[in-house]
Amino acid sequence: MNNTPTCDYCTDPPSYEGFYKSYLLPNRPVIIGPKLIASWPAVKHWVRCSSPSTDGKINWDYLSQNYGDCDVTVADCGTREFSDQKRSTMHFRDVVALWTAVAGENLYVKDWHLTRYLAASGSNGESFYSTPDIFRDDWMNAYYSACTEDDFRFVYVGAAGTFTPLHRDVYTSYSWSTNVCGRKRWWLFPPEQTRYLFRKGGEAHAETAFDVRDVDEREFPDIKRATPIVVEQKDGETIFVPSGWYHQVENLTACISINHNWCNSVNLPSLYDSMCAKVTEVEHALEDVKELLSQNSAGSDGWMREWVQIVQDVVEKDAGWNWTTFWKMVLYALKCTCNEFSSTPQLSMKPHPGASELLWRPAPPHLTPPHHFILDRVKKCYQSFVCREHGEVESIEGLKDVLQAVAERLPETNAAPLS
Incomplete structure (x- = not known):
């Protein structure tokens, strides 16, 4: 063969x-x-x-x-x-x-x-x-x-x-x-x-x-x-x-x-895995920074929030995205899939100056995978992310709200609670 x-x-x-x-x-x-x-x-x-x-x-x-x-x-x-x-x-x-x-x-x-x-x-x-x-x-x-x-x-x-x-x-x-x-x-x-x-x-x-x-x-x-x-x-x-x-x-x-x-729902798991790998790569490169933050914490665990934010900032500068970008993109796609945009997108997704929904027309259902397929792909990434032990859900400002909005559009996520 x-x-x-x-x-x-x-x-x-x-x-x-x-x-x-x-x-x-x-x-x-x-x-x-x-x-x-x-x-x-x-x-x-x-x-x-x-x-x-x-x-x-x-x-x-x-x-x-x-x-x-x-x-x-x-x-x-x-x-x-x-x-x-x-x-x-x-x-x-x-x-x-x-x-x-x-x-x-x-x-x-x-x-x-x-x-x-x-x-x-x-x-x-x-x-x-x-x-x-x-x-x-x-x-x-x-x-x-x-x-x-x-x-x-x-x-x-x-x-x-x-x-x-x-x-x-x-x-x-x-x-x-x-x-x-x-x-x-x-x-x-x-x-x-x-x-x-x-x-x-x-x-x-x-x-x-x-x-x-x-x-x-x-x-x-x-x-x-x-x-x-x-x-x-x-x-x-x-x-x-x-x-x-x-x-x-x-x-x-x-x-x-x-x-x-x-990208779309078909290769979303690959994008998610690539994001995880990028975060791990940056964490390894910044191990000295993590050690310094930990040593100066005086026994408090508050330094972890700063550490997560530093990693996310470097990830964004190096590759253009971070977890906030990823999940806002997913949420926007779910809203498009559910035809929710009768008004300006909310939840920290208001258009920037120069942005325009007219620049891109979301694909109609006959040009996308089946609805259940899309939700299943997102659900698996969501369940994996909220169970990560990196402290990102709690440490990245505004991310919990975005994830909650994603969860509300998924059938029975069975994921760890965000509260």
């Missing part, structure tokens, strides 16, 4: 039910053909001279004219900085000017929140594209769009040869990525191969290889045991990267893509 991982290709966009059963539940990658995004305005405006048989060319004039004032994060793919690439901020038109002058060959515009920029400027936030139905059940972007000034929707623009180093998306979230124009090569490593990607002597949170095309096998002796899926993504194609899959991406041509990180 051949157990080598593969990546399917769907010429026609799958139905939600087909996507759910064939890719979400089994956590398998897939590439979907250009029909999925044929109606996007970006396909018309961002590309020139495109045809079904030849690669289109990026319409730099249109992009520079319409989005040139944007400040964008630019990675220098020729300069490594710790576990990432050196980054700076530039006006988008200045980056385009370098590319059109056949310069800036190492520059890669990453994590560009163009949707947010357009919304803030009074434009329709999704005027250049729309999220495909199979990806609409997105708890991260629903919560972040309505309750914060951030989101996980990005535009990436890079010259040929630019790349994103080996990584796993935040807290094992899913991602989908569409090449509006250009071609990419992907290296996809299924979760069971994760252990092969770390430096020798490493554990689950140690340093991974930076560039799978150039690995020192003396430092990463198990890398040769990894057998990634290597695929080429062409113009107009969309790739689904499953939860917890490490991956690396190289632009084979000048390329512009639209990317989302996202």
Whole structure:
């Protein structure tokens, strides 16, 4: 029996039910053909001279004219900085000017929140594209769009040869990525191969290889045991990267893509486990701080609350989330599932300035798993969390109220009482 991982290709966009059963539940990658995004305005405006048989060319004039004032994060793919690439901020038109002058060959515009920029400027936030139905059940972007000034929707623009180093998306979230124009090569490593990607002597949170095309096998002796899926993504194609899959991406041509990180009830247990692991990692790194707090406590256990808050602050700074964010996102998703939002979300989830529920339309029931499935996934995470011995429920301000609101929406949680 051949157990080598593969990546399917769907010429026609799958139905939600087909996507759910064939890719979400089994956590398998897939590439979907250009029909999925044929109606996007970006396909018309961002590309020139495109045809079904030849690669289109990026319409730099249109992009520079319409989005040139944007400040964008630019990675220098020729300069490594710790576990990432050196980054700076530039006006988008200045980056385009370098590319059109056949310069800036190492520059890669990453994590560009163009949707947010357009919304803030009074434009329709999704005027250049729309999220495909199979990806609409997105708890991260629903919560972040309505309750914060951030989101996980990005535009990436890079010259040929630019790349994103080996990584796993935040807290094992899913991602989908569409090449509006250009071609990419992907290296996809299924979760069971994760252990092969770390430096020798490493554990689950140690340093991974930076560039799978150039690995020192003396430092990463198990890398040769990894057998990634290597695929080429062409113009107009969309790739689904499953939860917890490490991956690396190289632009084979000048390329512009639209990317989302996202999650929902299907991979919620994986996100929860990843959060637990992140907290443990930070706790181990701060053991000296914990010991100092304990020694200065004069016999009182009040220092534990301060310790938990320090850990949560570091977790948030390092990975962008902490437990409060996680459970507020879950609560928001449950309220959407129960169609409760006839008014402004309450319970410390009031929109920030610049946030807007209009930036994300929650998925209707026919584009989500069954209601009982959603509640069961949340319930298991809830029961595990309230039984944790880290003191987080009592120590994190406001968290007990959020958890209580989650519990009220779950059938017979049978969990430890929060009072």
